[in-house]
Amino acid sequence: MIEEPHVRPVAGLIDEAAIHHLVRVFYAKVRRDAELGPIFEAVIADRWDQHLERMTDFWSSVMLTSGRYSGNPMIKHIRQKAIRPPHFTRWLALFEETAQELFTPDCAEPFIAKAHNIARSLQLGMFFKPGAARPA
Numbered sequence: 001m002i003e004e005p006h007v008r009p010v011a012g013l014i015d016e017a018a019i020h021h022l023v024r025v026f027y028a029k030v031r032r033d034a035e036l037g038p039i040f041e042a043v044i045a046d047r048w049d050q051h052l053e054r055m056t057d058f059w060s061s062v063m064l065t066s067g068r069y070s071g072n073p074m075i076k077h078i079r080q081k082a083i084r085p086p087h088f089t090r091w092l093a094l095f096e097e098t099a100q101e102l103f104t105p106d107c108a109e110p111f112i113a114k115a116h117n118i119a120r121s122l123q124l125g126m127f128f129k130p131g132a133a134r135p136a
Contacts (some may be wrong), residue, residue, distance in 0.1 A: 013107040016066075019059045022111065023052055026098040035090050039082050062114050073118075074125045087126055088119045 027048075030036050044051045054069070061069035077083060095115045099108040 013104075014063050014110065016056075016060060016064070018103065018107065019063060020056050023056045023059060024099060025102060026095055027052060027055065029094050029098060030091070033090065033094060036087060036094070038085065039080070039087065042082065043080060059111075059133055062118070063110065077122050078126055083126070085123060088123050092119050115130060 027040075031048075044048075047058055054071075057068040058071075058073070060066040092115060096108075096112050099111045099115075102108070103111070
């Protein structure tokens, strides 16, 4: 049986407690961020506890294949008309900073790689328009 190379190391380094901590520290930064904070506050308002639990479930499903998250992140993001491509750059910068502050490189890197894949996927779904003229 061939194992996927990313499964064993991730399961050995990342657990539910690490995910819980990362989500809370990261979103505390997001809330304070001048660029991202207002966008999140406009959508989440007084439901931060629920959002943090949902994001913990999401990252648990992504990193540990726990199956705890069910939902459609693409639809949720498409509905947010205030989100622009530069927001993903800022989101990734804060996420990388947080993961690198909290974890050793062996633990931070799988989180960061997944975050980049998620951001790329969301951006393609939200902003890619086949056949549209490209800016010069």
